[in-house]
Amino acid sequence: MDTATIVLWIIAxxxxxxxxxxxxxxxxxxxxxxxxxxxxxxxxxxxxFFIVGYIDLLSPTELIQTWIGPQSGWKGIFLxxxxxxxxxxxxxxxxxxxxxxxxxxxxLSAVVTLTTSWATLAFLTVSFExxxxxxxxxxxxxxxxxxxPLIAGGVTLLITA
Amino acid sequence: xxxxxxHLVLILVTLTLAGLAxxxxxFSFVYEGILRGASLIxxxxxxxxxxxxxxxxxxxxxxxxxxxxxLGEESGFKGIxxxxxxxxLIPGGPYAYYPIANALLKSGAGVGVLVAFVTAKNLWSxxxxxxxxxxxxxxxxxxxxSITFLIPPVMGVVASRLFGPMIDKIRRGIP
Numbered sequence: 001m002d003t004a005t006i007v008l009w010i011i012a013x014x015x016x017x018x019x020x021x022x023x024x025x026x027x028x029x030x031x032x033x034x035x036x037x038x039x040x041x042x043x044x045x046x047x048x049f050f051i052v053g054y055i056d057l058l059s060p061t062e063l064i065q066t067w068i069g070p071q072s073g074w075k076g077i078f079l080x081x082x083x084x085x086x087x088x089x090x091x092x093x094x095x096x097x098x099x100x101x102x103x104x105x106x107x108l109s110a111v112v113t114l115t116t117s118w119a120t121l122a123f124l125t126v127s128f129e130x131x132x133x134x135x136x137x138x139x140x141x142x143x144x145x146x147x148x149p150l151i152a153g154g155v156t157l158l159i160t161a
Numbered sequence: 162x163x164x165x166x167x168h169l170v171l172i173l174v175t176l177t178l179a180g181l182a183x184x185x186x187x188f189s190f191v192y193e194g195i196l197r198g199a200s201l202i203x204x205x206x207x208x209x210x211x212x213x214x215x216x217x218x219x220x221x222x223x224x225x226x227x228x229x230x231x232l233g234e235e236s237g238f239k240g241i242x243x244x245x246x247x248x249x250l251i252p253g254g255p256y257a258y259y260p261i262a263n264a265l266l267k268s269g270a271g272v273g274v275l276v277a278f279v280t281a282k283n284l285w286s287x288x289x290x291x292x293x294x295x296x297x298x299x300x301x302x303x304x305x306x307s308i309t310f311l312i313p314p315v316m317g318v319v320a321s322r323l324f325g326p327m328i329d330k331i332r333r334g335i336p
Contacts (some may be wrong), residue, residue: 057190
């Protein structure tokens with residue numbers, strides 16, 4: 001079990017204990033609400049996880065490496081933003097991948113853009129965002145977010161140039 | 162049918178990816194993808210259960226008026242900062258924090274607050290930092306973190322200014 005799971009269980013148990021001690025039906029109500037949300041989203045979650053599985057399997061590491069290469073400048077930043085959206089999986093998968101790209105000559109600004117783009121814009125995240133937040137919120141959050149990796153990479157480029 | 166269009170989009174994406182897998186390695190690759198997805202689900206079940214329970218208790222315990230006052234569209238910058246703190250501290254992947262964001266949205270949180278929450282989770286995430294420093298090195302991490310540090314609250318303010326009034330539509334649009 002990883003740290004995230006343990007911390008979330010501690011939070012859940014703390015909330016649960018508090019709900020139980022209130023003795024006003026909060027514990028039962030909370031459990032029912034949790035079950036309702038689970039039921040409503042179970043099918044979507046399963047599909048989203050299959051998407052993660054496939055992207056993990058197809059992960060085109062070599063292709064990315066040839067695209068981003070040792071090039072820098074604004075072109076590298078724009079490219080890195082697009083690539084970041086496609087990066088598969090969580091930090092355990094993505095950080096080693098980015099580290100490989102960095103060691104093989106990608107510029108610091110491209111690496112910062114890539115990391116930021118993955119963190120804010122990844123399509124995989126969107127496949128979890130859509131069911132829980134709806135398309136309007138997803139569009140607003142993702143659309144506004146488009147400028148974030150460009151800012152991060154651009155500032156890095158200006159500082160390191 | 163309208164209710165299920167997100168299912169449809171995600172199924173189409175899955176099928177496209179399965180097609181790509183078939184092209185690369187035939188049926189055994191298609192099967193391998195399904196296997197990886199399934200093993201991920203089983204691996205993440207403990208986290209998912211905790212996330213859904215947290216979201217459920219949050220909704221049951223916190224009164225709507227309280228969320229509206231602290232995190233609603235009227236809460237202003239204070240609400241946005243509070244959401245940034247929450248987002249930065251909450252652990253786990255998108256299947257953990259989106260159920261919680263969903264609970265906050267249902268209980269009365271505003272657009273700016275929710276955008277700030279998700280963006281802070283993405284950029285501040287305290288639980289991810291040690292891993293980032295260990296694998297990508299302190300140079301990359303310091304650049305990325307310090308340059309994007311102000312972005313979550315700024316995004317929250319921008320989203321609230323531009324899309325604040327849309328919150329009812331957003332709330333009605335979720336399943």
